Amino acid sequence: MTRYIIRRVVLMVPVAFLVTVIAFGLLRLAPGDPVLTFSGDVRDPEILNAMRHSLGLDQPLPVQYVAWLGRTVQGDFGRSIRTHQRVGEAIVERLPATLELTGAALLFSVTVGLIVGTLSALNRNSALDLLATSLTIAGVSIPNFFLGVMLILIFSLLLRVFPPGGYAPLIDDPLENLRRIVLPALTLSAATLAVNMRQVRSSLLDVFSQDYIRTARAKGLGENAVIVKHALKNGLIPVVTIVGLQVGALIEGAIITEQIFFWPGVGKLVVDSLLGRDYPVVQATVLISALSYMLSTLLVDIVYGWLDPRISYSKAR
16 A cells, blocks of 8 residues: 555656646736736836846746746745735635635535435435435536525525625634535535435445345344445445545635635635736646645545455555
8 A cells, every 4th residue: 555655646746747837838828917917007118027027927938937846846836926925825824714615515515415315325216315316416507606696695685594705714703604604615515415415325226236235134234234334335435436536626616616705715816816817826726726636536545445445556466
């Protein structure tokens, strides 16, 4: 397992390098000039040229890329064009809010998906199963930006149960933080919750038809023991794959969700930086998102070995 992890980490290096090339290149191909965006009403060519020189934007693109990559390897993502704040500091400031939102969304989607998916498999073709299937179709079909607006309309404007947006630090006011995180977490977790429910249901239905489940029941084991000790552990293997891949989807979805609910996380920072043509911030966030996605897939492979001892990553002698 150790050799496998080392191999995977080494393979992340060329993938991360490719991500830096794509992120750097696409931003430069996008229309707009960060200097003109930042300068506002200033149109003096000498001032604009001086700003480009101070930001290094007057250099050829290969020179700019090599300079940025050299600093990035050393852990220096540069400074924001808009705020002159170090990019690493800006991301660290926003990261707790994003982790809190994505963590709540992932916890909600996994917990509810596991419970409802299991009940749906145990009560196949029942009213609960049909309702869960309908929610699955709706969750996958409705885009999160539309769902977020509808949740604000219903629960904030009509029922006045939850605030329409904003953020309250968890340490300062836990109750207010909980009230403000409900709607964005529901919005962000809708699609992943639907997939988890369907995957749990399908996996358990497949496991219930296996011989060892019938053998366990024939030995006189209780239904709860059969489900928990035999069915769930084997049925969760494909679910773990889906959940691991959902980390990247949640990070992507947080960009839109945070903008809708004015959640001050990394996603909102990305949107503001894109609108302001803030190259260093966007490049750093894209790279960090890609690395987090690769690490999540590695963690999935490690969990595989715990769920199913038959899975081995060591080479056969």
